[in-house]
Amino acid sequence: MGTIYIDDKAVEFEPGQNVLDAARKAGIDTPYFCYHPALGAAGSCRICAMETVPQKEGEKPRTVMTCSIPAQDGQQFRFKSPKAKQIQKAVVEFYMTNHPNDCPVCDEGGDCHLQDTTISVGHAYRRYDGQKRTMPDQFLGPLVYQTMNRCVTCYRCVRFYQDYALGDDFGAMGSSNHVLFRRTEDGAFDSPFSGNLVSVCPTGVFTDKVYRRKYSRTWMLEKAPSICSGCSVGCNIEVGGREGTLRRVQPNNEESKVNPYFICDRGRYGSHGTESHSRPKYVSEQGKVVKTSPLDALKIALVRAEGHVGILGSVEEDLTTNLALKAIAKEMNAPFSPFISPQQEALTKTAVAANHNAPSISDIEQSDAVFVVGELTEHAPMLDLAVRQVIKAKKDVYVLHATPSHLVTALNKLQRGHVKALAPSQWQDCLTQINTAVHDGAVEDLWIKDVANALKQAEKPVIIGVAELLNTADISLLNTITESLAPAAKMAIALPSAGSVNAALTAQENSCAELMTQIESDKIKTLVVVGSDPLNTNNPHWHALHDKLDQLIVIDKVLTKTAHLSDTLLPLAAWPERDGMTINYEGRLQRFSKAFARKTATIDAHSMIETLMKSPETIEQWLTELAPTLPQAGDDGIIIEKDKLKCTELPLEQKTNPPAIQSTQPQVALSKWFGEGYVADHAPEIRSLKPGSSASINPKLAASLNLSNGDQLMIICGDQKLVRPAVISSQVADLTVALNQADMRLLQADIASPLCLERTSELFIDADKKEEIKNIIGSASVIMMGEA
Amino acid sequence: MLTDQERAHLEEHIAHYPEKRAGAIYCLYFMQDKYGYITKPSLNLVSELTDLSTTQLDELITFYTLLRRRPVGRNIMRVCDSISCHTRGAKKVLEAAENATGKALGEIANDGSVTVLPSICLGLCDRAPAALINDDRVEGELTPERMRMILTELAEEEIKLSEKPDYQNIISMLTPQDAPAKTNEEVM
Numbered sequence: 001m002g003t004i005y006i007d008d009k010a011v012e013f014e015p016g017q018n019v020l021d022a023a024r025k026a027g028i029d030t031p032y033f034c035y036h037p038a039l040g041a042a043g044s045c046r047i048c049a050m051e052t053v054p055q056k057e058g059e060k061p062r063t064v065m066t067c068s069i070p071a072q073d074g075q076q077f078r079f080k081s082p083k084a085k086q087i088q089k090a091v092v093e094f095y096m097t098n099h100p101n102d103c104p105v106c107d108e109g110g111d112c113h114l115q116d117t118t119i120s121v122g123h124a125y126r127r128y129d130g131q132k133r134t135m136p137d138q139f140l141g142p143l144v145y146q147t148m149n150r151c152v153t154c155y156r157c158v159r160f161y162q163d164y165a166l167g168d169d170f171g172a173m174g175s176s177n178h179v180l181f182r183r184t185e186d187g188a189f190d191s192p193f194s195g196n197l198v199s200v201c202p203t204g205v206f207t208d209k210v211y212r213r214k215y216s217r218t219w220m221l222e223k224a225p226s227i228c229s230g231c232s233v234g235c236n237i238e239v240g241g242r243e244g245t246l247r248r249v250q251p252n253n254e255e256s257k258v259n260p261y262f263i264c265d266r267g268r269y270g271s272h273g274t275e276s277h278s279r280p281k282y283v284s285e286q287g288k289v290v291k292t293s294p295l296d297a298l299k300i301a302l303v304r305a306e307g308h309v310g311i312l313g314s315v316e317e318d319l320t321t322n323l324a325l326k327a328i329a330k331e332m333n334a335p336f337s338p339f340i341s342p343q344q345e346a347l348t349k350t351a352v353a354a355n356h357n358a359p360s361i362s363d364i365e366q367s368d369a370v371f372v373v374g375e376l377t378e379h380a381p382m383l384d385l386a387v388r389q390v391i392k393a394k395k396d397v398y399v400l401h402a403t404p405s406h407l408v409t410a411l412n413k414l415q416r417g418h419v420k421a422l423a424p425s426q427w428q429d430c431l432t433q434i435n436t437a438v439h440d441g442a443v444e445d446l447w448i449k450d451v452a453n454a455l456k457q458a459e460k461p462v463i464i465g466v467a468e469l470l471n472t473a474d475i476s477l478l479n480t481i482t483e484s485l486a487p488a489a490k491m492a493i494a495l496p497s498a499g500s501v502n503a504a505l506t507a508q509e510n511s512c513a514e515l516m517t518q519i520e521s522d523k524i525k526t527l528v529v530v531g532s533d534p535l536n537t538n539n540p541h542w543h544a545l546h547d548k549l550d551q552l553i554v555i556d557k558v559l560t561k562t563a564h565l566s567d568t569l570l571p572l573a574a575w576p577e578r579d580g581m582t583i584n585y586e587g588r589l590q591r592f593s594k595a596f597a598r599k600t601a602t603i604d605a606h607s608m609i610e611t612l613m614k615s616p617e618t619i620e621q622w623l624t625e626l627a628p629t630l631p632q633a634g635d636d637g638i639i640i641e642k643d644k645l646k647c648t649e650l651p652l653e654q655k656t657n658p659p660a661i662q663s664t665q666p667q668v669a670l671s672k673w674f675g676e677g678y679v680a681d682h683a684p685e686i687r688s689l690k691p692g693s694s695a696s697i698n699p700k701l702a703a704s705l706n707l708s709n710g711d712q713l714m715i716i717c718g719d720q721k722l723v724r725p726a727v728i729s730s731q732v733a734d735l736t737v738a739l740n741q742a743d744m745r746l747l748q749a750d751i752a753s754p755l756c757l758e759r760t761s762e763l764f765i766d767a768d769k770k771e772e773i774k775n776i777i778g779s780a781s782v783i784m785m786g787e788a
Numbered sequence: 789m790l791t792d793q794e795r796a797h798l799e800e801h802i803a804h805y806p807e808k809r810a811g812a813i814y815c816l817y818f819m820q821d822k823y824g825y826i827t828k829p830s831l832n833l834v835s836e837l838t839d840l841s842t843t844q845l846d847e848l849i850t851f852y853t854l855l856r857r858r859p860v861g862r863n864i865m866r867v868c869d870s871i872s873c874h875t876r877g878a879k880k881v882l883e884a885a886e887n888a889t890g891k892a893l894g895e896i897a898n899d900g901s902v903t904v905l906p907s908i909c910l911g912l913c914d915r916a917p918a919a920l921i922n923d924d925r926v927e928g929e930l931t932p933e934r935m936r937m938i939l940t941e942l943a944e945e946e947i948k949l950s951e952k953p954d955y956q957n958i959i960s961m962l963t964p965q966d967a968p969a970k971t972n973e974e975v976m
Contacts, residue, residue: 168841173850184846413841 002073006050007080019066019077020048028079031088031117032067033095033202034154037254038261039164041067042155047117049087050077063087085121092121095152097128099203106150107211108204111218114152115203135180141188142685143269144197145209152203153179160193160200160262166388166410167191181205188689192381192406192674195268199250199261210269210685211248216240224595225252225634227582228267229316229575230677232495233361233382234584235259235267236634239576241596246275246576257360257636258584264381270680274574278559278682281600284569294555294570294603295611298528301553301568302332302612305526310515313338314531315348316678318580319502319589320619324605325530326506327618335518337511338503340534340542344496345512351467351493352504354475356642357482358586359462359490365389367490369458370397371434371451373427373478374466375405378672380494380585383464391415396454398447400430402469403671403738404696404731420447421698421733424469424669424752431477438484455485463491467500469670469751492585497678501583501645505626519545526551531572533560533678537745555603558682573602574679580605581623581630584637587645589626593633664735666757668717668749671696671738695724696738702728705759714758715739717747723760789833794818798837812838812848816855825856853908861896863942866907866920867930873909873917877931881917882906884932888939901943 003010006023013022018041023030033045048066053076063083069075078084096118103109135148158181161167169190173180183189197206221240228235228249236259238252249271251263282289283297290297302309311329313322315338322338329336339345364370364386376399377384384407391397391414399408399419408419422430430448437443437452455461465478475493482491495501508514518524527549533556534542546552546565554566557574576595583589609619623630626644631637675686695713697705707713713726715737722743732738737755739747749755790798798818802811815837819830826834826849835842849855867885869878882893885904889897896903912918915928919938927938 162844168843171843171847173847175851180850184843413839 002071004071004074005053005076007078008076013071017071019050019064019069019071019075021067022071023066023079029120030066030079031092031121033113033117033152034156035067036156036159036200036261039156039159039200041065042159043068045091045152045154047088047091047121049084049091050079051081051084052077088121089123092118092123093127096123096126097130098133098149099152100132100149101126102150106147106204107145107207107215108150108201109217112204113202114150117202133177135178138182139186140183140194140206141209142688143188143195143209143265145207145212146182147204147207148180148182150204151179151181154202156200156202157181157197157206160196161189161191163392164388165191165193165196165385166391166413167193168413170194190406192264192266192377193262193385195265196251196262198268208248208250208268210272210683214245214247214275216242216247221247222596224576224593226576226592226595227584227590228263228271229318229498229582230264230266230270230680231380231382232498232500232585233258233380234498234582234588234590234637235263235382236590237263237267237271239271239595241576244596244599246272246574246596249576253634253636255636257362258588259361259382262382262385264385264674265686266381266675266677266680269686270675270677270683271574271576272685273677273679273682274557274576276558276682276684280556280559280563280569280571281598282571286567293601295601295607297568298553298555298570298603298608299611301526301551302528305551307332307334308523308525309334310518310524310527311336312340312515312527312529312532312534313503313506315339315344315497315499315503317499317502317531318575318582318592318605319499319505319623320580320605321530322499322502322506323619323622324609325528328608328612330618331613331615335511335515335524336506336508337515338499338507338532339512340532340537342510342513342516345507345510347467347470347472348495348500349504349507350472350475351465351470351495352501352645354479354491354493355495355501355585355587356645357490358492360586360588361386363460363490364462364464364492367458367460367462368395369454369461370395371455371461371463372397372399372401372407373431373464373474374469374494375401375403375407375672376464376466376494377406378674378676379466379468379496381674383492383494387464396458398451398454400427401731402427402669402733402736404729406674408731417447418450421731421736423667423733423736425667426733428471428474428477431474431481435477435481435484438481455481455489458489459486460488460490461485462489465491465493467493468496468672495585499582501585501587505583505645516541516545519548522548525549526553528553528555529562529566530555531557531678533562535565536561540748558679571598571600571602573598573604577602578604578606579633583640587640587642588637589631589640590637591631591633591635665754666697666701666735666737667755668744668747668751668753669733669736669738670744670751671740673740676741693724693740693743694727695743696727696729696732698732698734698736699728699730700734701732701736701757702726705757707759712760714760715747716756716758717749717753720747720749722747789829794822802837808837808839809844812840812845813852813855816845816849820855825859831857859896860903861900863902863922865902865904865922865938865942866910867904867935868908868910868912868916868918868920869906870909872913876916878917880932881919881930881935884935885939888936897939897943899943901945902939904939 002013011022011026020035030048032048034042043065049063050066052062137146137148140146158172161170170183198208221242223238223240226237226239228237236252236256237249240248249268254260283292283294311325311334313325326336367390370387370390391411397411402424433443433448434452437448443449463478463482482489552566553568554563555570555572556563557572563569577598578594581591627638627640673690707726709728711726712723715722798815801814802808805811815834820826831842831845849857867882891897893904893906910918910920917930919927
């Protein structure tokens with residue numbers, strides 16, 4: 001702590017802050033472009049100039065750039081001196097000589113840092129009447145739109161993309177007055193964080209291309225602080241809606257402990273999935289729209305069921321919804337479960353229970369050794385961004401994975417040999433060995449020794465696992481490893497979905513099994529499904545259960561497979577359209593508030609309680625038990641006490657370990673894409689970037705099958721067969737076939753299920769391969785096209 | 789792409805520096821000298837040698853005007869357009885070059901003989917307006933007429949070369965005498 005003086009006003013600063021930082025925190029409206037709280041200063045824009053006040057006799061006032069001067073006790077500056085003002089004015093005038101005055105047609109207009117600065121500095125009239133510089137724009141895919149002429153060369157975009165997010169397909173090209181910020185080739189960005197260019201750019205060079213299609217000026221938006229429903233990290237977002245539709249999503253709170261400045265593309269663009277044309281908007285019965293209010297329809301349907309009701313909540317929904325459903329179920333004496341399978345229930349509960357000592361994002365960023373198990377980017381992108389800060393700080397990061405991951409690419413660039421690709425069935429063995437090595441046991445594998453040493457030597461080690469890819473034994477192994485490290489060691493398990501903790505806390509013991517048994521034994525004839533998609537799993541069980549039901553009521557915000565098969569389909573309010581509360585992976589209770597109302601009536605937790613329950617107090621009571629003071633929307637949330645986060649009962653049923661498979665047999669590994677999600681799958685823009693179905697294998701396996709990139713590969717799992725083009729990637733573990741979730745469903749395969757692989761014969765024969773094929777077939781004549 | 793010897797040479801050069809990326813410019817020049825410009829495969833190769841991404845190499849190449857990503861003619865002529873040469877009529881010289889080749893500056897003449905580029909000061913102010921051909925031949929006191937003459941000369945160079953009577957002989961001399969006669973299959 002210390003004090004500096006700006007225009008004779010005392011300004012407190014923290015050690016390590018620069019003068020601009022301190023001035024900004026103290027509420028002095030200093031202009032700046034190249035400086036960004038997360039990216040630091042480049043010293044390139046020259047607008048944050050202030051004048052020093054002479055401290056000694058004979059000293060003259062100097063002009064300094066405050067962003068590159070560390071604050072020291074007793075320094076004095078003049079921000080409002082004529083000299084400083086003149087510099088600021090001249091710099092803005094210089095930028096405005098080239099900047100097009102296109103604010104009326106610019107998406108950034110009204111929300112523009114350059115516009116604000118130009119006005120606050122007082123530059124109103126253009127003196128320069130020469131030609132402006134014109135730059136070529138580049139097509140950057142469906143998410144980000146570029147207008148290069150507006151650039152003020154602050155380099156924030158490149159500093160974010162290359163230095164902060166460790167991307168390498170976007171850069172600053174050229175020099176002096178001809179700097180272009182672009183990719184080497186046209187097309188969409190590789191990075192899962194590219195949408196942040198929109199937030200980082202102080203002017204309108206990068207704008208949100210999805211928002212652009214349904215644009216509204218910022219002051220016309222109905223905005224509210226909300227929480228992202230994309231994954232279990234629970235990022236703070238600001239949602240802007242207008243006329244009953246979602247328009248824009250952006251990071252909200254600079255002071256947030258979860259995500260101060262950035263969000264991932266799944267959060268920013270995936271939320272638009274609720275705007276898809278197929279979204280249920282009206283009550284429909286047997287596929288026909290009925291003109292009633294959704295709540296009335298629900299009430300009538302429940303009355304019709306005569307007490308034979310079961311309720312299926314969702315791991316995608318918030319705490320309030322699951323609590324409301326639980327309370328309603330209790331009042332109706334109906335079974336309730338938020339999980340679609342006992343396995344999912346067991347795994348989620350174990351993962352939530354293991355997260356009792358989870359690091360926050362800033363804990364991860366400040367850690368000095370990180371061990372990641374699984375493809376983190378593809379499951380919880382913002383945790384990956386935090387790990388990238390550790391990589392950047394040249395602290396050890398180790399990754400154990402089975403399929404290609406963005407984090408592996410980023411890590412391979414800066415830390416060689418820190419990555420290990422292992423087939424999923426070998427993970428448990430590897431973790432056991434790491435555990436042995438951490439406890440000073442003898443281990444042969446050098447990589448395992450390195451991991452154990454790095455974790456042991458670190459003061460604040462962090463272990464991050466991905467719940468969807470681990471079984472309960474793996475999670476408890478990670479827990480044991482964490483417990484034997486330094487006292488500050490922490491472990492986080494990235495949970496499968498945004499509401500995993502909510503679901504784990506509300507579910508009774510074996511709730512899903514109970515629900516399923518009751519349907520099977522014909523006790524339940526009506527099932528209410530809220531925000532869940534049970535008929536879209538690789539579990540054929542649910543299809544049998546569906547046949548037993550008289551009535552399937554689905555309440556959802558996107559049109560899922562289950563919604564297609566429903567008898568009654570009712571619209572559910574998405575998170576931005578209602579108030580609610582949720583808990584993220586670290587046990588942080590967060591509140592979100594309603595940004596806008598849809599034009600047609602939707603169902604939400606509160607209205608359900610009001611219409612369906614006689615005594616609605618139960619939820620409030622439960623919440624006050626959970627946390628004495630409840631958070632407000634837009635704040636940091638409240639960390640729930642650790643013992644309250646423990647699930648009601650620990651699962652009795654362990655997730656079955658993968659069947660023992662022969663060491664030479666290939667196996668399935670789940671390969672996700674970072675933009676996938678329950679809602680995001682319905683957002684057309686981000687979905688258009690999703691890679692097609694393929695089977696990724698590593699070069700060694702490809703060679704043994706005599707496959708080259710793009711060849712058709714027949715995958716056989718039990719009775720199921722599937723043909724997919726092979727993609728050869730060195731990031732896939734040996735004897736592993738990386739498949740996406742949909743393909744795994746088709747194959748009815750689980751992670752680490754054994755496979756048989758075959759090369760399929762080619763449908764078309766290349767003319768140049770004629771000779772080769774003749775040799776293979778032997779004397780039989782091959783008649784090619786065009787050959788007599 | 790590179791012979792083992794060339795690759796070893798580049799690796800040895802890179803080993804001089806504490807950081808691999810410091811050797812990037814040398815490697816890029818090497819590839820440019822070999823192929824006339826930096827091709828995409830060359831870029832990937834330098835990226836592999838220096839641990840810089842291809843985007844970072846592209847940033848470097850676009851920053852320095854002497855590195856090029858596009859093909860050029862057999863000869864490169866840099867005509868100075870900085871202050872001394874400008875006052876002595878570099879603009880007219882450049883215009884003459886454009887007219888003579890029929891191409892804009894930076895493009896390859898139709899016959900592939902030359903690419904004319906404007907350049908910052910070449911340090912030849914005493915002989916302004918000046919030009920540098922292929923980094924070693926200096927032309928001073930240029931006029932539009934002189935420029936046209938030089939361009940014609942460069943265009944005819946190739947023709948002269950092919951007209952040389954001993955041109956074919958040189959090739960036959962270079963072929964090893966004891967080379968085995970080609971088999972019929974190879975000829976086909």
